[in-house]
Amino acid sequence: MRRMNDKRWMWIGIACGAVLVVGGIWIVLSASRPGLVPASDSTEVATGASIPTSTATSAAMSTRVVALTLTTPSQPLDFDADLAYLRILEQCGFGARPTGSMSNRLLGDYVRATVAAYGWSVEVQEFVYRKVAGRNIIARKGKGPVVILGAHYDTRPYADYDPPETRNQHILGANDGGSGVAVLLELARVLDMDKVPYEVRLAFFDAEDRGNLDGWPFSVGAEEYAKVLEVDPKYVIVVDMVGDESQTIYWDRNSDPELNARIWDVAAELGYARYFIPELRWRMIDDHLPFAKRGWKAIDIIDFDYPHWHTTQDTADKVSAESLGRVGRVIEVFLEGPGG
Numbered sequence: 001m002r003r004m005n006d007k008r009w010m011w012i013g014i015a016c017g018a019v020l021v022v023g024g025i026w027i028v029l030s031a032s033r034p035g036l037v038p039a040s041d042s043t044e045v046a047t048g049a050s051i052p053t054s055t056a057t058s059a060a061m062s063t064r065v066v067a068l069t070l071t072t073p074s075q076p077l078d079f080d081a082d083l084a085y086l087r088i089l090e091q092c093g094f095g096a097r098p099t100g101s102m103s104n105r106l107l108g109d110y111v112r113a114t115v116a117a118y119g120w121s122v123e124v125q126e127f128v129y130r131k132v133a134g135r136n137i138i139a140r141k142g143k144g145p146v147v148i149l150g151a152h153y154d155t156r157p158y159a160d161y162d163p164p165e166t167r168n169q170h171i172l173g174a175n176d177g178g179s180g181v182a183v184l185l186e187l188a189r190v191l192d193m194d195k196v197p198y199e200v201r202l203a204f205f206d207a208e209d210r211g212n213l214d215g216w217p218f219s220v221g222a223e224e225y226a227k228v229l230e231v232d233p234k235y236v237i238v239v240d241m242v243g244d245e246s247q248t249i250y251w252d253r254n255s256d257p258e259l260n261a262r263i264w265d266v267a268a269e270l271g272y273a274r275y276f277i278p279e280l281r282w283r284m285i286d287d288h289l290p291f292a293k294r295g296w297k298a299i300d301i302i303d304f305d306y307p308h309w310h311t312t313q314d315t316a317d318k319v320s321a322e323s324l325g326r327v328g329r330v331i332e333v334f335l336e337g338p339g340g
């Protein structure tokens with residue numbers, strides 16, 4: 001990890017303080033309001049249930065947003081691996097974030113406020129699946145053919161790959177859920193739209209990760225978005241589980257081969273050939289599929305060789321800033337570079 005300058009540390013100090021304040025307020029609110037159900041007790045908010053939000057929580061979060069927004073405003077920005085890692089810590093600070101839970105809802109609000117602070121216009125797509133309320137958050141910036149960058153922000157409600165005694169616990173999803181969102185949020189900060197010849201849509205999908213549980217499929221949120229999409233996207237790039245410390249990202253067999261090759265070429269040019277391995281390995285069921293099956297060029301950038309997948313061990317200490325940085329940098333260069 002490269003060294004950060006003193007000013008950066010100051011901002012990170014302020015940011016961490018804000019995160020602690022948010023956490024404290026959240027714990028107090030969770031304990032004191034009978035209408036709020038801690039994520040560990042329930043994963044669902046029934047359709048039509050009102051979801052209270054806290055002004056105090058929003059204010060503390062705004063402090064955090066402002067802190068990050070103020071970094072080096074007049075210079076061209078590069079994807080910052082350490083700031084991306086900070087986004088993992090933030091998300092874990094919300095606790096487990098399964099679809100329909102209060103922590104999921106609050107994280108959604110936070111994502112929305114963050115991208116808006118970076119100058120993106122934001123739309124929200126509410127949906128209901130099996131009486132559970134879900135919500136996609138779509139941020140747009142730029143002009144040209146549409147490129148969708150997608151990541152799911154929900155986390156798996158049960159650790160179904162844990163030993164039997166802990167299998168019904170939530171997972172924290174530092175990597176599975178957290179890493180894709182972290183990469184997208186840092187891209188929201190740094191993408192230079194004067195260089196990007198596309199309308200970029202950052203799609204934060206809900207309800208990806210309840211698949212094969214309680215009769216749910218995967219990618220409910222991505223399906224909801226794909227079915228109402230009003231344009232033919234040029235590319236759909238989904239980022240999921242990219243933070244593993246020992247990073248190996250292979251081509252997914254359900255992804256568009258041409259787009260796979262182009263992205264992996266960028267990685268090789270950046271010197272990341274050790275991590276982006278241009279060989280087919282897994283066949284992924286993920287948020288790219290609803291787009292791929294409609295004939296659009298869609299890929300999944302995923303490191304599926306992750307030993308803590310769908311376990312309670314998927315925590316922030318298993319995620320590496322450098323891994324997030326490589327993936328973010330590849331996408332940044334792909335979008336900003338000549339003929340991207």
Ligand SMILES: [Zn+2]
Pocket residue numbers: 156176209310
């Ligand atoms: Zn998952």
